[in-house]
Amino acid sequence: MENNDQQERKLFVRLNLLFLFTFILFSILIFRLGVVQIVNGEEYITQTQRNTQRTIEGTAPRGYFYDRNYRELVTNEHTYTVTFTRQRELDDQHDQIAQKLASLIEMDADQILAEMDKGIYLTPQRIKTNLTPEEMARVAEHLDQLPGVDIIVDWNRKYIYDDLFDSFLGSVGPITAENSDYYLARGYRLNELVGRSGLESQYEEQLRGVPSESVITVDRGQRIVGQPEEIPGRRGNDLVLTIDVELQQAIEKTIEQEIRTNPNIDPKRPDSHPFFVAVNPKTGEVLGMSNNVFTYRVGAYYPGSTVKMATVLAGLDEGVISRYTTILDRPITIGGQTFRSWKALGSVDPVRALKYSSNIFMINIGTKLAGSYSLSDSRKAQTILRNHYAQFGLGVPTGIDLPGESRGRIHDEAAYHYPGYLAQLTFGQLDEYTPLQLAQYVATIANDGYRMKLYLVKEIRQGTADEEGIGKLVWQQEPTVLNRVSMSEEHLRLVQRGMEEVTSPGGTAHSTFGSFPVKVAAKTGTAQVIKNGEIWNHTLLVGYAPADDPQIAFASLVPFSQRGQSQTQSAAQRIAKEILSAYFNQQEKNDGLDHAE
Amino acid sequence: MAKEKSIWQRLDYGLLFILLLLSICSMAAIYSATHTNTVYGQYYFLTRQAIWYAIGFVALFMMLVIDYRQLKHLSIPLYLLGIIMLVLVFLFGEESKGAQRWLSIGGGFNLQPSELMKIFLIIALAHFLIYEQAKQPAPSFKSDLLLTIKAGLITFLPFILILRQPDLGTSLVLIAVLGIMLLVAGISWRVILLLVLLFTSLIIGLIFLYFINFDLFSKVIAAHQLERIYGWLDPYASPGEYGYQLLQALMAIGSGHLTGKGFATGVQARGYIPEVHTDFIFAVIGEEFGFIGTSILIALYFILIYRLIQIALSCNDTFGSYIVGGVIGLIVFQVFQNIGMTIGLMPITGLALPFISYGGSALLTNMMAMGLVLNVHMRSKSSMFD
Structure with a gap:
C-alpha cells in the first residue's frame, strides 16, 4: 500500500511536471506569436501588400478649355484602345497573341508584335487607339483567349470649333524618350498623354487629371482575389481663356x-x-x-x-x-x-x-x-x-x-x-x-x-465631376503691369x-x-x-x-x-x-x- | 454498490464543450481558406469537414462502449494489427504526393494505418508500462533503463515503418508519445537525463558531421530533409518550397497584427500557401484573427490539456493515467510542432493542427483519442465510490 502511495505521489508530480512543460511550450508559442504579429506585424503588412496588390491605373481626362464667356472650346471624348501588358509568364506567347489579335483588328500581326515588344513589364502598352465599335466588340468577345490584352478607355481631345485657335491650344501626345525623365520625376506613367505644345504644354500641370485606379489583390498565380478597390479619377483643371x-x-x-x-x-x-x-x-x-x-x-x-x-x-x-x-x-x-x-x-x-x-x-x-x-x-x-x-x-x-x-x-x-x-x-x-x-x-x-503682361488664360477652374457647368475657381490671372x-x-x-x-x-x-x-x-x-x-x-x-x-x-x-x-x-x-x-x-x-x- | 450513474451523467461535458469550440474554429478557418476555391466550390471543404466531425463524434462515443480496462487484453492484438497494416501499406499502399500512406479498403474508402497506430501504440505502451511496473515494484536505474529500451523497441517498429513511407511528422509523434509516457510513468530521472544527453549529442554530432564530412552526413539526412532545415533556418535565402512556405506563412500571420483582417478577408495565406486548409490552417487564423485570435486558440488547447491532466490525476488507475498521458503527448506535440513550423520555431513537417486542419483521418484519430480519455474519466469517477 505504501508502495502504491509512492507510485501515486510520483504520478502526481510527473503529471504536474507535464502540465508545467506544456505551459512552457505554449508560452513559447505565444511569445513567438507576439514577436511575429505585434513586433514585426507592420513590416509583414507592407510585405504582404507588396506581394498581393497590383494597381491598374486608368487614364485621366484632361481639363477643358473655355473662351472668355465660358463657351466650351476643347473637351474630351472617350475612345477605346486595346492594350497589352507584358508579363514574364506571357513572354513566349507574344506571337500567338499577336496573330490572334490581328484577326480581330485592322492591324498587321507584325505591327502588333512590334508594339507589344515595346512595352514595359506590368505596364499597359497601347497597341491600337481609336478602335472602331466593331473592333472593340470583336476584341472584347475574345479577351479570354488573349492573355495580357485589355481594352481601356482613352480620352481624346474634342475640338468644338475644329481647328479654331489650335496653334495656341497646342497638341497632346505620348511622352517621348528624350523627356521621359522629366515626366517620371513628376510622377507620370510612361503611357500617359501629355501636352506637347501651346497651352496644353504650358499648363500641363493644371490640365493633367488624376487617373482612376483600381487596386486589385492577386494570388500567387496573379489571379485576382476578391473585389477590386476603385479609386475614381478626376478631370484636370479647366482653363478659361481670354479669347472671344x-x-x-x-x-x-x-x-x-x-x-x-x-x-x-x-x-x-x-x-x-x-x-x-x-x-x-x-x-x-x-x-x-x-x-x-x-x-x-x-x-x-x-x-x-x-x-x-x-x-x-x-x-x-x-x-x-x-x-x-x-x-x-x-x-x-x-x-x-x-x-x-x-x-x-x-x-x-x-x-x-x-x-x-x-x-x-x-x-x-x-x-x-x-x-x-x-x-x-x-x-x-x-x-x-x-x-x-x-x-x-x-x-x-x-x-x-x-x-x-x-x-x-x-x-x-x-x-x-x-x-x-x-x-x-x-x-x-x-x-x-x-x-x-x-x-x-x-x-x-x-x-x-502702362505696359500690361499679355495673357491667354484668365482663370483656372476645377474640373467638374458631372462634366456640366463651370467648376470652382482655383486661380485667377490678375492684370499685371510690367512697367510704366x-x-x-x-x-x-x-x-x-x-x-x-x-x-x-x-x-x-x-x-x-x-x-x-x-x-x-x-x-x-x-x-x-x-x-x-x-x-x-x-x-x-x-x-x-x-x-x-x-x-x-x-x-x-x-x-x-x-x-x-x-x-x-x-x-x-x-x-x-x-x-x-x-x-x-x-x-x-x-x-x-x-x-x- | 452506489447508484450506477447513466453514461450521459458520467460524461465530461467540459471536455466536450472544448471540442465543440474547436470544431467551430476549424469550420470557420476551413471556410475562410477555401471559400474562393473555383474547382470544388465555396462550401465543398466546409461540408466535408462537418461530415468528418460528425463521424468523429460518433467514433468518440463508440470508444465509450467498452470499458477501457478491457483494452489491456486487446493491446497486443491491436498493436500487431497496426504493424501488419503498416507492412501492408509498405507493400501495397496507395501512393499520393510522393508518399505511400494509404490503404485502400474497398468501396472507395482509404485507411491511413499510421493514424490508427498512434492510438494502438498509446494503449500498447500503457499496458506494457503497468505490466513491467507490476513485475518490478522497486525499480532501479538498471531496471528503468531496461524498461526504456524495451518501450523504445515497441515504438521503434512502427516508427521506422512510418518514417519509410515517408512521413516524418507522424513518426515523430510516436517518439513524443513514448517520451511523455515514460515521463508520466515515473522512470528514473537519471534515465531521462541520459535520454536527453543522447538526443542532444545526436544533434550536435549531426551538426559536426555536416561541417566535417558532408558526404557521410548526406547519407544520414536526405537532401529533401536538409532543405527543410535550410528553409527553416533562413527562409529568405532559401529558394526551395519549404523556405517559401514558411515565408508566406510568416507574412500571413504577421500581417494579421493584433486584431486580424477579419473573417474571410485574408488573402495572403489563401492566395500564397498551397493547400492552406490542411497543414497551414494556422496561417489563415493568424491572418484573419490576429494575435488575439491565435492567443485564444492556444488558450483553448491549453484548457484542453489542463482538463486532460485533471482527468489523469483524478484517475486512480495507472493504466488510465498512462493512456491520458499518451494522449496529452499526442496533442501537445502536434500543436507545438504545427504552430511552431508556421512561425519559424520548428522545421516544416507534414503534420496537421489537431481538431482544426482539414482532413478526416487525423481528425478521426484525435476524436478517438478523446473518446479514450472520456472513457477513462467516466470509469474512474464511478470507481472512486466503489
Missing part, C-alpha cells in the same frame, strides 16, 4: 479669305500669312489672334512706320524735340544714303509726322539723339531708341503664357552701327518684331503708358492725338476708317523687304478703338502683301477693318442683349 470665340472666328475667317483672294500671299508659307492680334489694352488679355504660331514665335517683321509713335515719344522724352518742333520734310542724305517720306510732306510737327507718316521727322529725331558730332557712330542713339522701344514691349518678351516666345530680332551687331541704320531704325526698317509685340506696343500707348513707360502723360496724349489724326481726313488711314462708326486711333505702316530680288512691302496697321476709351488694341500685319509702291488700301487695313467691324457689331449685339435682360 466670335472675335477669333472673325479673325480666322478674314485671314483665310485674304489668303484665298490675295494673289501675293503664298498659302503654303505660314510665315507670310496675314497676322492679327487683338488685346484688351487695359488688362493685357489677348482677345484673339491669328491662328499661326509665327504670331508670337520665330517670326519677326519690320514694323515700318508703325514704330513711329515710339520714336516720337523717345524724342520727346529725351528732350531732343518738343510738341512744337517743326521740321521740313524733304529728302535727306545720311552716310551716302538718301531717305525720303512716301512723298514730300512739307512742314511737319509731331502730330502731323504721325498723321502723314513722315520718315524725315523720325530721322531728325535719330540724328539729334546721336548728336551732331557722332553721326559716324550711331550706336549710342540706337541704344537710346531701343531702350524706349523696349518700354513698349518692342524687342522684349510680352510675358505671354505660351512656350517659346520670340523677342524679335534686334540688329545691334557692329555691322549696323552706321548712321544709315540709325535712320532705318527710327522708321521701322531695321529691328524686327513679332505681331504680338506690336500689339502690346500699341496697347501700351492706348493704356496711357518713362514718357509723361502729356507726351503720350500728343502721340494718341497723332494716331487719331491718322484716321481723320488727310490721314493715312482715313480712307479705311473715316466712316467707321467707332473712332479708331491707328498708325499705318509699310515695310520694304527684298524677296527674290524684288521690292515687296509688308503692310501694317496698329491701333486701338474706341479712341477715347480703348476696349481693343490691335496689330495687323500682312507680309509681302504689296509689290513696289502702291496707294491702294493695304491688305493690313482691309483685314483690320473687317475684324473690327465684326468685333463692334458683336459688342453692340451683346449690349442690346444686356439691356434686354
Whole structure:
C-alpha cells in the first residue's frame, strides 16, 4: 500500500511536471506569436501588400478649355484602345497573341508584335487607339483567349470649333524618350498623354487629371482575389481663356479669305500669312489672334512706320524735340544714303509726322539723339531708341503664357552701327518684331503708358465631376503691369492725338476708317523687304478703338502683301477693318442683349 | 454498490464543450481558406469537414462502449494489427504526393494505418508500462533503463515503418508519445537525463558531421530533409518550397497584427500557401484573427490539456493515467510542432493542427483519442465510490 502511495505521489508530480512543460511550450508559442504579429506585424503588412496588390491605373481626362464667356472650346471624348501588358509568364506567347489579335483588328500581326515588344513589364502598352465599335466588340468577345490584352478607355481631345485657335491650344501626345525623365520625376506613367505644345504644354500641370485606379489583390498565380478597390479619377483643371470665340472666328475667317483672294500671299508659307492680334489694352488679355504660331514665335517683321509713335515719344522724352518742333520734310542724305517720306510732306510737327507718316521727322529725331558730332557712330542713339522701344514691349518678351516666345530680332551687331541704320531704325526698317509685340506696343500707348503682361488664360477652374457647368475657381490671372513707360502723360496724349489724326481726313488711314462708326486711333505702316530680288512691302496697321476709351488694341500685319509702291488700301487695313467691324457689331449685339435682360 | 450513474451523467461535458469550440474554429478557418476555391466550390471543404466531425463524434462515443480496462487484453492484438497494416501499406499502399500512406479498403474508402497506430501504440505502451511496473515494484536505474529500451523497441517498429513511407511528422509523434509516457510513468530521472544527453549529442554530432564530412552526413539526412532545415533556418535565402512556405506563412500571420483582417478577408495565406486548409490552417487564423485570435486558440488547447491532466490525476488507475498521458503527448506535440513550423520555431513537417486542419483521418484519430480519455474519466469517477 505504501508502495502504491509512492507510485501515486510520483504520478502526481510527473503529471504536474507535464502540465508545467506544456505551459512552457505554449508560452513559447505565444511569445513567438507576439514577436511575429505585434513586433514585426507592420513590416509583414507592407510585405504582404507588396506581394498581393497590383494597381491598374486608368487614364485621366484632361481639363477643358473655355473662351472668355465660358463657351466650351476643347473637351474630351472617350475612345477605346486595346492594350497589352507584358508579363514574364506571357513572354513566349507574344506571337500567338499577336496573330490572334490581328484577326480581330485592322492591324498587321507584325505591327502588333512590334508594339507589344515595346512595352514595359506590368505596364499597359497601347497597341491600337481609336478602335472602331466593331473592333472593340470583336476584341472584347475574345479577351479570354488573349492573355495580357485589355481594352481601356482613352480620352481624346474634342475640338468644338475644329481647328479654331489650335496653334495656341497646342497638341497632346505620348511622352517621348528624350523627356521621359522629366515626366517620371513628376510622377507620370510612361503611357500617359501629355501636352506637347501651346497651352496644353504650358499648363500641363493644371490640365493633367488624376487617373482612376483600381487596386486589385492577386494570388500567387496573379489571379485576382476578391473585389477590386476603385479609386475614381478626376478631370484636370479647366482653363478659361481670354479669347472671344466670335472675335477669333472673325479673325480666322478674314485671314483665310485674304489668303484665298490675295494673289501675293503664298498659302503654303505660314510665315507670310496675314497676322492679327487683338488685346484688351487695359488688362493685357489677348482677345484673339491669328491662328499661326509665327504670331508670337520665330517670326519677326519690320514694323515700318508703325514704330513711329515710339520714336516720337523717345524724342520727346529725351528732350531732343518738343510738341512744337517743326521740321521740313524733304529728302535727306545720311552716310551716302538718301531717305525720303512716301512723298514730300512739307512742314511737319509731331502730330502731323504721325498723321502723314513722315520718315524725315523720325530721322531728325535719330540724328539729334546721336548728336551732331557722332553721326559716324550711331550706336549710342540706337541704344537710346531701343531702350524706349523696349518700354513698349518692342524687342522684349510680352510675358505671354505660351512656350517659346520670340523677342524679335534686334540688329545691334557692329555691322549696323552706321548712321544709315540709325535712320532705318527710327522708321521701322531695321529691328524686327513679332505681331504680338506690336500689339502690346500699341496697347501700351492706348493704356496711357502702362505696359500690361499679355495673357491667354484668365482663370483656372476645377474640373467638374458631372462634366456640366463651370467648376470652382482655383486661380485667377490678375492684370499685371510690367512697367510704366518713362514718357509723361502729356507726351503720350500728343502721340494718341497723332494716331487719331491718322484716321481723320488727310490721314493715312482715313480712307479705311473715316466712316467707321467707332473712332479708331491707328498708325499705318509699310515695310520694304527684298524677296527674290524684288521690292515687296509688308503692310501694317496698329491701333486701338474706341479712341477715347480703348476696349481693343490691335496689330495687323500682312507680309509681302504689296509689290513696289502702291496707294491702294493695304491688305493690313482691309483685314483690320473687317475684324473690327465684326468685333463692334458683336459688342453692340451683346449690349442690346444686356439691356434686354 | 452506489447508484450506477447513466453514461450521459458520467460524461465530461467540459471536455466536450472544448471540442465543440474547436470544431467551430476549424469550420470557420476551413471556410475562410477555401471559400474562393473555383474547382470544388465555396462550401465543398466546409461540408466535408462537418461530415468528418460528425463521424468523429460518433467514433468518440463508440470508444465509450467498452470499458477501457478491457483494452489491456486487446493491446497486443491491436498493436500487431497496426504493424501488419503498416507492412501492408509498405507493400501495397496507395501512393499520393510522393508518399505511400494509404490503404485502400474497398468501396472507395482509404485507411491511413499510421493514424490508427498512434492510438494502438498509446494503449500498447500503457499496458506494457503497468505490466513491467507490476513485475518490478522497486525499480532501479538498471531496471528503468531496461524498461526504456524495451518501450523504445515497441515504438521503434512502427516508427521506422512510418518514417519509410515517408512521413516524418507522424513518426515523430510516436517518439513524443513514448517520451511523455515514460515521463508520466515515473522512470528514473537519471534515465531521462541520459535520454536527453543522447538526443542532444545526436544533434550536435549531426551538426559536426555536416561541417566535417558532408558526404557521410548526406547519407544520414536526405537532401529533401536538409532543405527543410535550410528553409527553416533562413527562409529568405532559401529558394526551395519549404523556405517559401514558411515565408508566406510568416507574412500571413504577421500581417494579421493584433486584431486580424477579419473573417474571410485574408488573402495572403489563401492566395500564397498551397493547400492552406490542411497543414497551414494556422496561417489563415493568424491572418484573419490576429494575435488575439491565435492567443485564444492556444488558450483553448491549453484548457484542453489542463482538463486532460485533471482527468489523469483524478484517475486512480495507472493504466488510465498512462493512456491520458499518451494522449496529452499526442496533442501537445502536434500543436507545438504545427504552430511552431508556421512561425519559424520548428522545421516544416507534414503534420496537421489537431481538431482544426482539414482532413478526416487525423481528425478521426484525435476524436478517438478523446473518446479514450472520456472513457477513462467516466470509469474512474464511478470507481472512486466503489
